[in-house]
Amino acid sequence: MPMYDAGDLSPPFLGLTDCRVDVGDRRLLDIPELDLSSGGVTAIMGPNGAGKSVLLRVFHGLVAPGTGTVKSDGAPQSPERLRRQSLVLQTPVLLRRTAEANVRFALRTRRLPIERTAELLARVHLADKARTPARRLSGGEQQRLAIAQALAIEPSVLLLDEPTASLDPAATLMIEDILRDTAASGVRIVLVSHDASQARRLASEVIFLSKGRVVEQAEAKTFFDTPKSAAAQDYLAGRLTT
Ligand SMILES: Nc1ncnc2c1ncn2[C@@H]1O[C@H](COP(=O)(O)OP(=O)(O)OP(=O)(O)O)[C@@H](O)[C@H]1O
Ligand SMILES: [Mg+2]
Structure with a gap:
C-alpha cells in the first residue's frame, strides 16, 4: 500500500505502476512508479521525443501500456473516472x-x-x-x-499537451490565466510544456522526462533553482542532449 503524508489524506489523482510502453523493439515509456498528488498545476517537461505526449495518452486511456497499471484516485483507471x-x-x-x-x-x-x-x-x-x-x-x-x-x-482532471506552443505572448498569458482560474477552482491540471517560464509561473510540481523515464519529480521551485539530473540541467540551460 502506498503511504501518504499525514497532511494529505487523498490518494494521488493519477499514477502509474510498472508502466512500460513498447512499439516494436523501442521502449517509449518505462516508469516503475509515478504518483501525481500535488494540487494546482503539474508540469511535464523534457526534450523532444522524451515521451511526454505518450504519457498523457496513457493517463487518458488512449494508449494501453504493455505492462502495468494506470491509477486514478488510488484505484485502477476506469471508464467512470475517465469521464471526469x-x-x-x-x-x-x-x-x-x-x-x-x-x-x-x-x-x-x-x-x-x-x-x-x-x-x-x-x-x-x-x-x-x-x-x-x-x-x-x-x-x-x-x-x-x-x-x-x-x-x-x-472535469476533475484536465490534461493539456503544449496548449500554447504556437501562440504569441498575449495569447499565451490569456490561456495561463484561464488555467490558473481553473486550478484555483480545484481542477487538477497536468500541463506538458517546453516553456520553462510558463512552468515557473503556473506549476506547483514538475516531472522531468528523458528517454521515456522520469528523471526528476520535484516541487517547481526546487526543480528550477536546483535541477538535480544532468539531463534537466542541460535542458534548462538550452544545451542539446542526445
Ligand atoms: N505510435 C507511435 N509509434 C511509434 N513511435 C511512437 C509513437 N508515438 C510516439 N512514438 C515515439 O515515441 C517517442 C516519444 O514521443 P512523444 O510524442 O511522447 O514525445 P514528446 O516528449 O511529446 O516530444 P515533443 O516535445 O516533440 O512533443 C518519440 O520518439 C516518438 O517518435
Ligand atoms: Mg509531444
Missing part, C-alpha cells in the same frame, strides 16, 4: 461549425444542459465569438475553444 478527465491536444480537433456549436456538442455528448454554453464561452473570453465559425478563429482562440469544450464536462 479531459485532454486538450496541441492541435485542437474542432467541428467545422460555430464556436457555440462546438461547445454545445461537447455538452450534448454528456447529456449536460446546453444552457451552459454561454457561460463556458465567457470563461475562455470567447463570448463575442460565439457565432464565428471555429475555422475562422485564430490559433489562440481555437485553443481556448478547445479548453471550453474540455471544461464543459466539469
